[in-house]
Amino acid sequence: MDAAAVIKALGALAQEHRLAAFRLLVQVGEEGLPAGVIGEKLGVVSSSMSFHLAALANAGLVTQRRQSRLIFYSADYTAMNSLMGYLTENCCGGIACIDNVSCCPAQTGAAGSDAEKDVA
Amino acid sequence: MDAAAVIKALGALAQEHRLAAFRLLVQVGEEGLPAGVIGEKLGVVSSSMSFHLAALANAGLVTQRRQSRLIFYSADYTAMNSLMGYLTENCCGGIACIDNVSCCPAQTGAAGSDAEKDVA
DNA sequence: TCCATAATTCGATAAACGTGGAAATATGGA
DNA sequence: TCCATATTTCCACGTTTATCGAATTATGGA
Numbered sequence: 232m233d234a235a236a237v238i239k240a241l242g243a244l245a246q247e248h249r250l251a252a253f254r255l256l257v258q259v260g261e262e263g264l265p266a267g268v269i270g271e272k273l274g275v276v277s278s279s280m281s282f283h284l285a286a287l288a289n290a291g292l293v294t295q296r297r298q299s300r301l302i303f304y305s306a307d308y309t310a311m312n313s314l315m316g317y318l319t320e321n322c323c324g325g326i327a328c329i330d331n332v333s334c335c336p337a338q339t340g341a342a343g344s345d346a347e348k349d350v351a
Numbered sequence: 352m353d354a355a356a357v358i359k360a361l362g363a364l365a366q367e368h369r370l371a372a373f374r375l376l377v378q379v380g381e382e383g384l385p386a387g388v389i390g391e392k393l394g395v396v397s398s399s400m401s402f403h404l405a406a407l408a409n410a411g412l413v414t415q416r417r418q419s420r421l422i423f424y425s426a427d428y429t430a431m432n433s434l435m436g437y438l439t440e441n442c443c444g445g446i447a448c449i450d451n452v453s454c455c456p457a458q459t460g461a462a463g464s465d466a467e468k469d470v471a
Numbered sequence: 472t473c474c475a476t477a478a479t480t481c482g483a484t485a486a487a488c489g490t491g492g493a494a495a496t497a498t499g500g501a
Numbered sequence: 502t503c504c505a506t507a508t509t510t511c512c513a514c515g516t517t518t519a520t521c522g523a524a525t526t527a528t529g530g531a
Binding site: 472473474475476477478479480481482483484485486487488489490491492493494495496497498499500501 | 502503504505506507508509510511512513514515516517518519520521522523524525526527528529530531
């Protein structure tokens with residue numbers, strides 16, 4: 232993950248509704264939620280929500296998949312992992328004191344525990 | 352660290368020159384660097400640099416101290432620690448798979464594991 | 472085909488951001 | 502006191518953001 236991607240990701244999370252949406256998606260796990268449900272839970276009108284979800288997707292933090300009439304958004308744990316990796320390496324002294332920083336969905340044993348080091 | 356502070360911190364880091372400045376300050380350690388040196392290293396004119404450093408300070412990510420005519424800026428590792436803690440807890444599934452996320456200057460075994468859960 | 476639902480795109484608007492030159496504010500030395 | 506240096510503050514200026522209503526684009530059912 233290079234600096235430009237990191238800035239994009241940080242910028243995507245640096246907004247009330249987007250941070251809330253991302254947190255929500257992290258909580259619900261792999262399956263994700265339809266755009267409408269996210270907007271409803273957050274009290275954001277659909278066009279605004281769409282704008283924010285597009286920003287998160289553009290930053291690579293969420294993925295979308297259509298299921299009939301609904302478009303489900305899911306948190307991309309790998310991207311969040313990379314972001315955490317970059318911050319740890321570049322904005323935290325980097326050395327020693329960090330044992331293991333890994334970002335994975337709840338308990339789903341998915342994508343986790345090995346801290347895939349694709350950092351810049 | 353509450354959501355508002357997190358958004359402020361993320362927003363502060365989500366900018367090319369500010370991210371570069373913060374990384375630089377993390378590298379040099381506790382002592383920090385004078386505003387002028389930072390601007391020079393980054394190729395940013397003083398008024399702009401001042402603007403960005405103020406943003407980082409306002410977000411609590413850096414501290415400033417005057418030393419004669421120079422104003423030294425230093426990375427605030429505790430703040431970065433809190434930010435990492437929030438992201439780990441709220442944007443990473445939170446549970447298990449994270450062993451230890453700590454942000455400290457070089458080897459200084461600084462604080463960690465506080466993660467104050469004042470989430471919304 | 473026609474209609475309803477889900478979501479996005481478009482348009483306008485107000486606010487915030489990033490930039491750099493110029494002026495103002497410390498601080499220290501001659 | 503006067504001057505030089507370091508930094509910040511002020512002031513435009515143009516760009517990007519966030520918002521929300523309205524129009525548009527999928528999708529599926531009757």
